[in-house]
Amino acid sequence: MARWDTIAIVGVGLIGGSIGLAVQDRGLARRVVGVGRQLSSLRKAKRHGTVSITTTDLAGGVHDAELIIVCTPVADIVTRVGAVAKSCRDGALITDVGSTKAEIVTSLEAMLDQRATFVGSHPMAGSDRGGAENARPDLFQGRVTVVTATPRTPRAAEQTVAEFWEALGSTVVRMTPSAHDQAVAMISHATHVIASSLAAATDPAELVLAATGWSDTTRVAAANPELWRQILLSNRDAVLQSLDKFEKVLSTFRAALQCSDEARIAQLLEMGKQTRDALGS
Amino acid sequence: MARWDTIAIVGVGLIGGSIGLAVQDRGLARRVVGVGRQLSSLRKAKRHGTVSITTTDLAGGVHDAELIIVCTPVADIVTRVGAVAKSCRDGALITDVGSTKAEIVTSLEAMLDQRATFVGSHPMAGSDRGGAENARPDLFQGRVTVVTATPRTPRAAEQTVAEFWEALGSTVVRMTPSAHDQAVAMISHATHVIASSLAAATDPAELVLAATGWSDTTRVAAANPELWRQILLSNRDAVLQSLDKFEKVLSTFRAALQCSDEARIAQLLEMGKQTRDALGS
Numbered sequence: 170m171a172r173w174d175t176i177a178i179v180g181v182g183l184i185g186g187s188i189g190l191a192v193q194d195r196g197l198a199r200r201v202v203g204v205g206r207q208l209s210s211l212r213k214a215k216r217h218g219t220v221s222i223t224t225t226d227l228a229g230g231v232h233d234a235e236l237i238i239v240c241t242p243v244a245d246i247v248t249r250v251g252a253v254a255k256s257c258r259d260g261a262l263i264t265d266v267g268s269t270k271a272e273i274v275t276s277l278e279a280m281l282d283q284r285a286t287f288v289g290s291h292p293m294a295g296s297d298r299g300g301a302e303n304a305r306p307d308l309f310q311g312r313v314t315v316v317t318a319t320p321r322t323p324r325a326a327e328q329t330v331a332e333f334w335e336a337l338g339s340t341v342v343r344m345t346p347s348a349h350d351q352a353v354a355m356i357s358h359a360t361h362v363i364a365s366s367l368a369a370a371t372d373p374a375e376l377v378l379a380a381t382g383w384s385d386t387t388r389v390a391a392a393n394p395e396l397w398r399q400i401l402l403s404n405r406d407a408v409l410q411s412l413d414k415f416e417k418v419l420s421t422f423r424a425a426l427q428c429s430d431e432a433r434i435a436q437l438l439e440m441g442k443q444t445r446d447a448l449g450s
Numbered sequence: 451m452a453r454w455d456t457i458a459i460v461g462v463g464l465i466g467g468s469i470g471l472a473v474q475d476r477g478l479a480r481r482v483v484g485v486g487r488q489l490s491s492l493r494k495a496k497r498h499g500t501v502s503i504t505t506t507d508l509a510g511g512v513h514d515a516e517l518i519i520v521c522t523p524v525a526d527i528v529t530r531v532g533a534v535a536k537s538c539r540d541g542a543l544i545t546d547v548g549s550t551k552a553e554i555v556t557s558l559e560a561m562l563d564q565r566a567t568f569v570g571s572h573p574m575a576g577s578d579r580g581g582a583e584n585a586r587p588d589l590f591q592g593r594v595t596v597v598t599a600t601p602r603t604p605r606a607a608e609q610t611v612a613e614f615w616e617a618l619g620s621t622v623v624r625m626t627p628s629a630h631d632q633a634v635a636m637i638s639h640a641t642h643v644i645a646s647s648l649a650a651a652t653d654p655a656e657l658v659l660a661a662t663g664w665s666d667t668t669r670v671a672a673a674n675p676e677l678w679r680q681i682l683l684s685n686r687d688a689v690l691q692s693l694d695k696f697e698k699v700l701s702t703f704r705a706a707l708q709c710s711d712e713a714r715i716a717q718l719l720e721m722g723k724q725t726r727d728a729l730g731s
Binding site: 293294295296312313315342352353355356357359360361362363364365366367368369370371372373375376377378379380381382383384385386387388389390391392394395397398401402405408409411412414415416417418419422423426427429431434435437438439440441442444445446447448450 | 653658670671
């Protein structure tokens with residue numbers, strides 16, 4: 170017997186679609202409802218088998234679900250979770266996949282009543298290629314998912330959401346919303362700004378000489394600009410602090426290069442290598 | 451019948467080893483001699499089948515070769531090509547694989563006599579993992595190799611070197627040494643500084659949250675610091691200019707983020723995406 174009867178996914182792009190595929194592959198729910206606003210996206214989700222039923226009717230779509238995962242762009246999450254909370258059944262559990270957490274969780278805690286419970290999530294997985302056509306059932310396999318809790322989060326709800334991500338193959342890390350936002354500011358958000366700036370600063374005429382170095386370093390710059398604009402603005406202060414930290418290292422590097430300080434250049438390259446090697450390939 | 455009787459490779463790491471494998475796989479030479487200074491590297495090259503014979507004796511190793519490819523770190527290339535030119539037979543052709551060209555080609559043109567001919571090369575292929583154990587016969591397949599020529603380069607020699615790289619599967623692009631150094635300053639060298647600085651600026655404690663974004667963006671930071679120190683110093687001025695260009699875009703980005711200028715942020719992300727998309731995946 171499946172762990173869940175009905176799971177609803179609001180927003181069936183890359184992440185929502187991958188959740189749908191993973192839930193079905195692993196037999197975690199009897200039914201996966203995909204809710205979306207655009208018929209074209211819903212048709213694509215259906216065609217790629219990411220969900221069992223699709224609907225543009227949010228209220229009807231989430232009505233029977235015990236678990237609802239909101240996978241819309243960051244700027245829509247609060248509104249969509251609010252709408253879900255108005256239509257879902259008593260005791261339903263709502264989570265999201267937003268790349269930032271503090272703004273979302275704070276707004277929702279001020280807004281939601283006791284009927285539905287919201288627990289913030291952020292699976293650290295994605296691709297520069299969005300849409301249900303790029304969804305993969307193993308997207309969360311071996312990846313970390315952050316589950317955030319605040320003093321107001323019921324322990325049982327937090328636990329259930331954590332178990333859901335674990336069932337999709339993720340390793341769950343628990344953090345407060347603001348600790349999450351601090352932690353991803355460099356490793357994800359400032360990284361995106363840097364990769365994007367490098368791509369923007371490169372003369373397209375020189376691309377003929379691009380090898381795997383430039384191509385890997387700038388890969389994330391191909392992602393959806395609108396989604397990333399929202400993410401960066403939603404975690405602005407922490408991203409600016411991370412950019413400061415990066416620019417400090419870069420200007421040390423530049424100064425060392427300017428005066429051909431061999432030892433300092435070697436040391437900076439070694440520092441970078443040590444941290445990169447610590448991650449593995 | 452093979453195109454060449456004997457090819458000698460001086461320096462049998464990743465690049466030299468991959469050339470050896472490719473030459474043998476494609477039957478381009480009857481014999482591939484690997485010349486190195488360290489017995490351990492030569493043994494590894496032999497064990498991985500990258501060359502047919504190995505020797506630490508440079509003079510003896512290159513004596514019978516019609517084509518000699520010097521694959522040592524950038525800072526050693528001039529000295530090693532000089533030594534090769536003293537020992538090789540009349541009419542032998544020497545090339546290299548150095549990531550910078552102006553310094554190397556200028557020094558060698560001032561140094562070499564007429565007996566041997568040097569033509570600079572730079573295959574735009576590599577890996578953050580060095581050594582013969584990572585050599586691959588298809589490393590140059592579908593990649594660009596820059597062949598540099600100056601007014602003093604004999605046309606026939608330039609043509610032969612270009613044909614050699616084409617025989618390994620490369621597309622050859624001809625440039626002057628200084629045009630090459632300008633062109634790779636951003637796409638390869640400044641890219642390395644940026645990726646390395648990002649890795650160095652990242653708190654290792656946050657690596658638990660690293661997804662493919664950070665991992666791709668910083669991949670090149672894992673490369674050998676000593677090799678890269680030499681490359682950066684050998685193309686210092688052009689790298690500094692490229693870093694300027696990058697920092698200008700980054701500071702525009704920072705300013706837009708600081709004042710939450712949604713339109714400007716979107717525009718910068720869009721610019722980066724356009725250039726990245728122009729390369730393809």
